Amino acid sequence: xxxxxxxIFIYFIFCNISFSQISPSNxxxxxxxxxxxxRNEIKKINNLLFENxxxxxxxxxEVENLELKITVRNQLIKVNNQQANYLDNLIIVxxxxxxxxxxxxxxxxxxxxxxxxxxxxxxxxxxRLMFLFSSENFVQAYRRLTYLRQYTSxxxxxxxxxxxxxxxxxxxxxxxxxxKREKDNLINEKRKEQKKLISEQNQRENLLKELKYKARKFExxxxxxxxxxxxxxxxxxxxxxxxxxxxxxKAGKTPSSFFSLxxxxxxxxxxxxxxxxxLPWPVSRGVVIQKYGTQSHPIVKTTxxxxxxxxxxxxxxxxxxxxxxxxxxSILSFKNSNPTILVxxxxxxTAYKNLSKVFxxxxxxxxxxxxxxxxxxxSETGKTTIQFSVFNTMKTENPADWLLRM
Numbered sequence: 100x101x102x103x104x105x106x107i108f109i110y111f112i113f114c115n116i117s118f119s120q121i122s123p124s125n126x127x128x129x130x131x132x133x134x135x136x137x138r139n140e141i142k143k144i145n146n147l148l149f150e151n152x153x154x155x156x157x158x159x160x161e162v163e164n165l166e167l168k169i170t171v172r173n174q175l176i177k178v179n180n181q182q183a184n185y186l187d188n189l190i191i192v193x194x195x196x197x198x199x200x201x202x203x204x205x206x207x208x209x210x211x212x213x214x215x216x217x218x219x220x221x222x223x224x225x226x227r228l229m230f231l232f233s234s235e236n237f238v239q240a241y242r243r244l245t246y247l248r249q250y251t252s253x254x255x256x257x258x259x260x261x262x263x264x265x266x267x268x269x270x271x272x273x274x275x276x277x278x279k280r281e282k283d284n285l286i287n288e289k290r291k292e293q294k295k296l297i298s299e300q301n302q303r304e305n306l307l308k309e310l311k312y313k314a315r316k317f318e319x320x321x322x323x324x325x326x327x328x329x330x331x332x333x334x335x336x337x338x339x340x341x342x343x344x345x346x347x348x349k350a351g352k353t354p355s356s357f358f359s360l361x362x363x364x365x366x367x368x369x370x371x372x373x374x375x376x377x378l379p380w381p382v383s384r385g386v387v388i389q390k391y392g393t394q395s396h397p398i399v400k401t402t403x404x405x406x407x408x409x410x411x412x413x414x415x416x417x418x419x420x421x422x423x424x425x426x427x428x429s430i431l432s433f434k435n436s437n438p439t440i441l442v443x444x445x446x447x448x449t450a451y452k453n454l455s456k457v458f459x460x461x462x463x464x465x466x467x468x469x470x471x472x473x474x475x476x477x478s479e480t481g482k483t484t485i486q487f488s489v490f491n492t493m494k495t496e497n498p499a500d501w502l503l504r505m
Contacts, residue, residue: 126185127186127189130185131182134182137178140386141171141175143386144164147385147414149164158309159398160482161306162310162397164388165299165302166397166398167386168299176289176292183282186281186282187282189278190278196271200271318399318401318402321396321402322402327435327436328406330433331439331452332407334433335439335450335488338431339441339448339492342428342429343356343357343493347359356493357446358445364445366445367424368445368446369445370423372447374423376502376503378503379420379467379468380411380503381411381422381449381451381485381487382413382417382418382419382485383418384414385412385417387410387411387412388411388484390409391406391407391499406486408487408488408495409488409499411484411485412484413483413484413485415483416474417485419472419473419485420469421469422468424464424467425443425449426462426463426464427443427459427462429441437453438457438472439451439452439453446491447490449487451485452488453474453485453486454471454472454475455473455476
């Protein structure tokens with residue numbers, strides 16, 4: 100009985116070790132997905148910001164683009180390191196498990212050989228008959244016969260289990276070889292990315308030297324852009340307040356800082372909210388070049404940028420799409436700025452800034468992915484961008500939390 104328990108215990112050790120190591124790791128999958136995402140982002144940055152530009156970009160714009168690419172490449176190298184380190188740990192664990200499997204398998208085979216030897220010594224029909232006839236009664240004889248049959252079956256089962264565990268050991272060895280190759284590929288990729296990073300950092304430093312004596316000029320340009328952005332944001336806030344007031348008057352309610360929604364508008368707002376993290380991008384192809392919130396300018400570090408949304412670089416003449424069904428609340432434009440479209444989704448509002456053409460009108464009902472207009476391309480930099488914002492009544496929210504795979 101003790102031998103039987105020992106066999107069962109060893110069998111489960113083999114199964115647990117083998118299959119737990121062969122099954123793919125969630126963390127490994129997450130890191131690989133992140134690596135692919137960052138590689139694709141670098142490709143988009145190259146395609147949208149560096150390739151096929153008809154006009155030479157200004158030094159400031161070029162440095163901004165390089166800064167973005169350097170940031171993403173650093174993230175890629177970091178993920179490569181995490182993947183390599185993680186594989187390193189898996190390789191160490193695999194090596195330990197393989198060694199343990201070899202020792203256990205050796206002991207298993209040794210015990211099995213001993214069992215076969217004893218079975219051989221008592222395999223003659225005479226010995227078996229003597230074993231049965233020496234029983235004290237019929238019940239004991241029947242038990243001994245049952246034992247002989249079970250012993251034969253048990254011996255056959257153990258032989259099959261040794262074969263299974265030998266196969267598992269071979270699988271672990273194959274898995275180990277695969278992980279070592281995967282790690283080598285990651286190390287080679289990291290070296291290539293580091294070379295590119297050094298080249299880009301050198302380009303950036305050379306451009307920064309060129310910009311050094313124009314820092315004050317650029318700082319003033321950034322401040323002026325921020326003033327214009329603040330004017331647009333202030334006008335958006337004013338229009339939202341007007342829309343709130345109008346909704347309350349229409350509903351016959353006292354003035355409030357919240358929309359008075361019709362039953363249909365409430366359903367629309369709930370549907371919009373339930374799609375948080377699943378909304379389509381306002382462009383079919385693009386890369387985020389400025390994030391939401393207050394941040395230092397990538398070049399003029401002493402200057403702070405306040406962004407109520409995100410800025411997306413896209414292709415020339417890219418069509419701008421609404422991210423969810425709703426109603427065009429307003430279309431506004433300022434001197435020295437391009438049109439902005441506001442679309443209302445119940446108590447939520449999405450804003451699409453920096454358009455060159457507008458294809459909708461105020462009060463028009465729109466459906467998800469309907470084209471609102473066309474993105475503006477800066478003739479000096481050759482860069483096509485759109486600013487996208489999300490408002491919950493008067494409060495801005497991070498678009499990255501709303502858009503799919505941001």
